[in-house]
Amino acid sequence: MDTVIKVEQLGKRYKIGAREASYRTLRESLVSAAASPFRRLRKVAKPDYRDFWALKDVNFEIKAGEVVGVIGRNGAGKSTLLTILSRITEPTTGRAVIHGRCSSLLEVGTGFHPDLTGRENVFLNGAVLGMGRKEIQDKFDAIVAFAEVEQFIDTAIKHYSSGMYLRLAFAVAAHLESEILLVDEVLAVGDSAFQKKCLGTMNKAAKSGKTVLLVSHNMAVIQGLCSKCILLSEGQCVEIGDSRSVVHRYLSFDSSDLAKILEGCLRIGTGTARLRNVVVSEDGAGLSPITGAPVRISITLENTTSSTLRNIDIGISLHERSEAGLAMIYSSFFGKSFDLPPGESSFSFVMRSPMLASGQYFLGFRICDQLGEELDNPQTLLPFDVAEFDYYGSGRTGWRDWGASVLMEGDWQES
Secondary structure: OOEEEEEEEEEEEEEEOOOOOOOOOHHHHHHHHHHHHHHHHHOOOOOOOEEEEEEEEEEEEEEOOOEEEEEOOOOOOHHHHHHHHOOOOOOOEEEEEEOOOEEEEOOOOOOOOOOOEHHHHHHHHHHHOOOOHHHHHHHHHHHHHHHOOHHHOOOEHHHOOHHHHHHHHHHHHHOOOOOEEEEEOHHHOOOHHHHHHHHHHHHHHHHOOOEEEEEOOOHHHHHHHOOEEEEEEOOEEEEEEEHHHHHHHHHOOOHHHHHHHHHHOOEEOOOOEEEEEEEEEEOOOOOOOEOOOOEEEEEEEEEOOOOOEEEEEEEEEEEEOOOEEEEEEEHHHHOOOEEEOOEEEEEEEEEOOOOEOOEEEEEEEEEEOOOOOEEEEEOOOEEEEEEOOOOOOOOOOOOHHHOOOEOOOOOOOOO
């Protein structure tokens, strides 16, 4: 496949605190000149400008027909990257080479005017996005049908609801004819029905052979649409690879956060054994767990005495939203106990059931000796996230609205 997007040493620098000089009227210039001596008397400190690199030394290539996701935390440089590729802003260093007609959905509704009718705005917005009048006329009926605003198309859009406005704006952008499509978070707006329609359009674009670069915080969409993923962090490219592994790295919980939670929490017990750290991952992957995957709970225990502690029983409880208990398990349930030599020791439990859907869960811990006496019982629950994944292979997830939940296995039959 031919390379259609090639980014080399791309960087974008801004000056924090700086403001570009604007054109001033004669009156403003005279007032500024008159006030200048007084500013010097007050000894106003000059603003401290500093450089901020929104992007720095970013390199990647995208082949024709690839659907690539761009992920990262807020401020990672995702939108800056797309504005450079869209030729809205120029890079400070490096270059981005694009082969083919490129259209971008960076901000739904750009070019809409509230006092114009829906019909007039379709033509105006289409022109802003690079469509010719004949092209807009040919697609007008399809655009209006997609937006479901037929009876309001000759009404000024200032009277539209926000949902109607979004549907019409996305409909215009979705009917662009291009070889390369750049999309920035447009799937995160509107109600659930609108989002499903947007997702269907993106699926169609992906299957039609278009090259798509998609920025989204919805990891289910990224994994469902994109075969390849780019992870940005603080303006730099951290990883490029298959979507599943890159998404897992992005979602991997920083285990040091759990250690800090444990350091400051109230504890019950003798203190001869202490829970020092917990790491939650997908078993065999070492990454953040996903829907339906076995969950590995790795813990670090410290024996604070100078002699070995015998027959230690480790208890783990699973909770929803810090309160509702979902499950509890002790090592003694399996007929197992452990010896703790002085210092730190590591243990792990692989939870294969219940299988967890996407959402946030919490873990509680209790460390006891062979007589049941508590050695350590942290009075806090430790959070972890399960990433959304198409477990059933049907293209549907939908567990996010339920919160913490489990998966069911079985067969559908006509009886």
